[in-house]
Amino acid sequence: MFTLIVELKDKPGQLIKTLEPISRLGGNVIGIVHKRDKITPLKKIPVEISIEIDENKVPELVDALKASGITVREYNEVRLVTTSSLLLVGHIVHTDISDTINRIDSTGYAEVIDLHINMPQLNEPSTALITISATGKENLRKAVELLKVICKEKKILVIEPINEEFS
Amino acid sequence: MIKIAIIGFGTVGQGVAEVLMEKRDYLRQIIGDYKVVAVADSKGSLIGDFDLLNAIKIKRERGLPEGMDAMEIVENQDFDLLIETTITNIETGEPGLSYIKKALKRGKNVITSNKGPLVVAYSELIELAKENNCKLLFEATVGGAMPVIKLVNNCLAGNKILSIKGILNGTCNYILSRMEKEKMPFEQILAEAQELKIAEADPSYDVDGIDAASKLVIVANALLGIDAKFEDVEITGIREITPEAFDVAMEKGYTIRLIAEAGSNGLKVSPRLIPLQHPLALQGTLNALLIKTDLAGDVVVVGKGAGKRETASAIVSDLIQLYG
Known part of the structure; x- marks a missing residue:
C-alpha cells in the first residue's frame, strides 16, 4: 500500500488527471479522500489517494503527476509493509x-x-x-x-x- | 495368473506377504489370480512351489535357506511383477537399484518401497520402464500409508502442482512434538524415542534430515517434474533445537516442525515455525503433506508414515493400480 497526497484545483477534470497515470502504471486505487476542511491558502483541495502499486513504479508515478501540473504534497516513499x-x-x-x-x-x-x-x-x-x-x-x-x-x-x-x- | 517375486524379506517384505495371504479372496476379485513364486533376501531364497506363510515362519525361525541368489532370480526366473523391498541406501541405491534395472530391462513391472534407487536414478528408471513397456510404482517410498503419488496423479489429475510442504519423517515429528509438550532437551527425548523403537540406535538418518530429504527428492521428481538430486536439497536437521526455542515460539502462537519443501525456490528440509492451528502442526509420528495446486487450491493429507502394515497398504494399492 502506498499513500499519496496531491493538491487539486477545485474544478472539474482534476481528479481524472491524477488517476490516469496511476492506472497506466498498473496501480489499483483503494481509496480517495477529499480533505475539503483542509483547503489550502491557494484554494486547492488536498486529496489523499491510497493505492496498491509496484513499489518500483512509484518514482515514475510521482514524476508523471508533477509533469501534468499536479502538486504532489507528500507520499510515503519508504514504508515498511x-x-x-x-x-x-x-x-x-x-x-x-x-x-x-x-x-x-x-x-x-x-x-x-x-x-x-x-x-x-x-x-x-x-x-x-x-x-x-x-x-x-x-x-x-x-x-x-x-x-x-x-x-x-x-x-x-x-x-x-x-x-x-x-x- | 500374476507371478510375483518378492526381493527383500525383512519387515516390509513379510508385511506384504502377510497381506497378500490375508486378503487373497478380496484381491483375487480385483486383480485376478496371483502367486508368489520367489522370495529372497541377502542370505537366502525360496523359489517355485512353496507356502508363503510357511516361508515367513522359516525366515523368522532360522532365515531363508541358501539357494538361488536374489540377482539370479531377477535375471532368470519366470515372474511378472517384482516387489522390491530391500534395505535403503541413498548413496548408491544398491542393491535395489540393480534389481529394479534388471527387472525393467526384462519388461517386468516393479513395485518398490525402497527410496534409494529412486533418489539415485529417478529419471533413468522411469525412462527404462517406458522403453520396456512396463511400469515402476513406488507409493510406499513416500509417506508410508499416506497416499501421495497416486493422490496427485489420479485424484488431482489436471492440476499443476505449484509447491509441496510436508512432514515426511515421523521420528523427527515425534521428537519435536514431545519437546513442545515436555519442554525437555533434544537428547532426552531422543533417548525416549530410541527406547520406544521410534528412533534408531544411530538416529542421524532421521534427525539430520536425510530421510526427509530423500523422500522430498522423489516427490519433487514425481509430482513437480523437477529433475532433482539429493545434493540439490538444502538440509538442516533438528539437533540444535532447544526447549527454550519452543517457549519463545509458543508465546507468539507458533510451534516448530521439520518441514520438507519443494517449489519454485528449490528443495529444502529445515525446522520451521508453524502456527499452532496450521494443518502441519501435528503431534506424534504422523506424516503430512500440503499440496498447493492451481485448480484445487491447497490439499492436505495426513497419515501414518511408517510401519509394516502401513507400508504394505501402499504396496497393495500399487498392485491394484497395476492389475485392477
Whole structure:
C-alpha cells in the first residue's frame, strides 16, 4: 500500500488527471479522500489517494503527476509493509547481536522492528524471535536471505516461518 | 495368473506377504489370480512351489535357506511383477537399484518401497520402464500409508502442482512434538524415542534430515517434474533445537516442525515455525503433506508414515493400480 497526497484545483477534470497515470502504471486505487476542511491558502483541495502499486513504479508515478501540473504534497516513499518473524537459536548475544541488527537495518529496505530474547544460562544457546519489516515482499525475501548468511557465519540456527508467501 | 517375486524379506517384505495371504479372496476379485513364486533376501531364497506363510515362519525361525541368489532370480526366473523391498541406501541405491534395472530391462513391472534407487536414478528408471513397456510404482517410498503419488496423479489429475510442504519423517515429528509438550532437551527425548523403537540406535538418518530429504527428492521428481538430486536439497536437521526455542515460539502462537519443501525456490528440509492451528502442526509420528495446486487450491493429507502394515497398504494399492 502506498499513500499519496496531491493538491487539486477545485474544478472539474482534476481528479481524472491524477488517476490516469496511476492506472497506466498498473496501480489499483483503494481509496480517495477529499480533505475539503483542509483547503489550502491557494484554494486547492488536498486529496489523499491510497493505492496498491509496484513499489518500483512509484518514482515514475510521482514524476508523471508533477509533469501534468499536479502538486504532489507528500507520499510515503519508504514504508515498511511486509513483516516476518523468525526464530534464532544459538549464541546470539555473544556473536554481537547489534552487528546482526545493524547489517539488516543498513540495507535501507529492511529493518529489525522487534527482538525477543530468551537466555537460559550463561554459555548455553539462547533463543530469539526476530521480526523484520521490509518495503516489499522481494526486499523481505532479500533481508531474510541476508539474515541467513549472517547467522551461518555466526553458527546460529535460523528457523523460518512456513506461512509466509515468500518462503 | 500374476507371478510375483518378492526381493527383500525383512519387515516390509513379510508385511506384504502377510497381506497378500490375508486378503487373497478380496484381491483375487480385483486383480485376478496371483502367486508368489520367489522370495529372497541377502542370505537366502525360496523359489517355485512353496507356502508363503510357511516361508515367513522359516525366515523368522532360522532365515531363508541358501539357494538361488536374489540377482539370479531377477535375471532368470519366470515372474511378472517384482516387489522390491530391500534395505535403503541413498548413496548408491544398491542393491535395489540393480534389481529394479534388471527387472525393467526384462519388461517386468516393479513395485518398490525402497527410496534409494529412486533418489539415485529417478529419471533413468522411469525412462527404462517406458522403453520396456512396463511400469515402476513406488507409493510406499513416500509417506508410508499416506497416499501421495497416486493422490496427485489420479485424484488431482489436471492440476499443476505449484509447491509441496510436508512432514515426511515421523521420528523427527515425534521428537519435536514431545519437546513442545515436555519442554525437555533434544537428547532426552531422543533417548525416549530410541527406547520406544521410534528412533534408531544411530538416529542421524532421521534427525539430520536425510530421510526427509530423500523422500522430498522423489516427490519433487514425481509430482513437480523437477529433475532433482539429493545434493540439490538444502538440509538442516533438528539437533540444535532447544526447549527454550519452543517457549519463545509458543508465546507468539507458533510451534516448530521439520518441514520438507519443494517449489519454485528449490528443495529444502529445515525446522520451521508453524502456527499452532496450521494443518502441519501435528503431534506424534504422523506424516503430512500440503499440496498447493492451481485448480484445487491447497490439499492436505495426513497419515501414518511408517510401519509394516502401513507400508504394505501402499504396496497393495500399487498392485491394484497395476492389475485392477
